Amino acid sequence: MEKHDWLTERFEDTRHHLQAVAYRMxxxxxxxxxxxxxxxxxxxxxxxxxxxxxxxxxxxxVARVCLDMLRARKSGKTESLDEMVYDVTDDGSNDPEADLLVADSVGPALLLVLDTLTPTERIAFVLHDLFDLSFEEIAPIIDRTEAAARQLASRARRRVRGGTTPQEDSHRQHAVVAAFLAASREGNFEALIQLLHPDIILRADETAIKISTANKAKGAPAFAPEITGANNVADTFKGRAAGAQLTLVNGVAGATWGMNGKTVVAFCFAVTDGKITAIDVVMDKKTLDTFDIQTIDIQTVDNTLLNNTHNNAIHKNNGV
Known part of the structure; x- marks a missing residue:
């Protein structure tokens, strides 16, 4: 069998799967x-x-192609919901997999919700929740860290289930991260514990590990490829991040520290139900240069929510 014929046959074997993935996206x-x-x-x-x-x-x-198409759709004219539903219900397909897609994935309400998601949220949600891809596989597709991909899928899942609006969700995440930074600066171990999920994962790149190991003599614990558990992560961050600023890193809640106008380190947070579930520490310059970083004015964060988040952590520590 010639190469082209073999390739065609293999592609046709996966066509229905690819169509299903693209359709849901x-x-x-x-x-x-x-x-x-x-x-x-x-x-x-x-x-x-x-x-x-x-x-x-x-x-x-096919996921990357869909991501490009979704981004183009967001920046240009978007097909109306009526047109999308018509396209789905009147295609005349007798394919069982296509029928299944119509039955469990399509409806005016779901299409409307999916269309409110950002392209990366939609891709992360569809690939993980509907096709069981791991966040390790999804992260390079959408050019995000695993923690960021996990948070994007979680945010999308909440909206699909009728959770918080994007703006409310974003405000809550910023408040949790701001409270975490405050507790870290104050060296408040118990406040940090209350903000962290018990099974939190802290990851650091090779540059962060190397630099933190060199500075270990100054008293700060060194980073490792992976640190798990609220106690260990709180101990790592206690008294740290003194000059970190609240930021938006690739569209998700984060923090950065820099010198001379250049970002030196980025902290990418995954926040679910008011708890930090993952933190990625990035210091590799080439990686940082690819990040979209936007500074968040602390005054724009809901002060009531920020104070409540921080105070609740302290009150729980004091048994209030």
Whole structure:
């Protein structure tokens, strides 16, 4: 069998899966077909013989194509909900998988909610919750850390289930991170504990580990590739982050510290139900240069929410 015939056969074997992935991301059969066709074109242009896991490669590519299409949709004219529903219900497909998609994924209400998500939220939610991809697999697709991908999916999940609005969710996350930074500066171990999920994961890149190890003599615990548990993470951050600023890092709650106008370290937080579930410490310059960092004015954070978050942590420590 010639290479092209073999490649065509393998692609056709995964076509229904790719169509399902694209459809759930885009909510439109015609757009999903376009995404699958673009994926085929990219496969033909690739060095396919070097691809170890063709199925995984195709899923990654179709997800990235959909991400580009969603971003274009957000910046341009968006197809109306009526048009999207019409496209779904009148496509005439007899394919069982397509019928399943219509049955459990499509409806005016869900389409409306999905359309309010950011492109990265939608991709993270669909890939993780509907297709069981790990956040380790999703992170490079959307160019985010695992913690950020997890938070994006969590945020999307809340909205799909009728949780907080994007603005409310964002404000709460900023308040939790601001309270964490305050407790860290004060060296308030118990306040930190109350803000951290018991199973929190703290990850650091090689640069952060190397620099923190060199500075260990100054009293601050060194970072490690992975530190787990609220007690260990609180101990690592107690008295740390004195000059860190509240920021938005790649669209999620974060903090940064810099010198001479340059970001030196970024802390990316994942916040779920008022608890910090993961922190990624990034100091690699090349990685930092790819980050979209926006400073958040502490005055714009809901002071009541911030004070309540911080005070509740202290009150719990005092048994109030």
């Amino acid at each position: 885009l909510g439109s059969n015609s757009e999903a077909e376009d995404a699958v066709q673009e994926t085929w074109l990219r496969l033909n242009r690739s060095e396919s013989e070097k691809i170890d896991n063709l199925g995984g490669w195709l899923t990654t590519v």
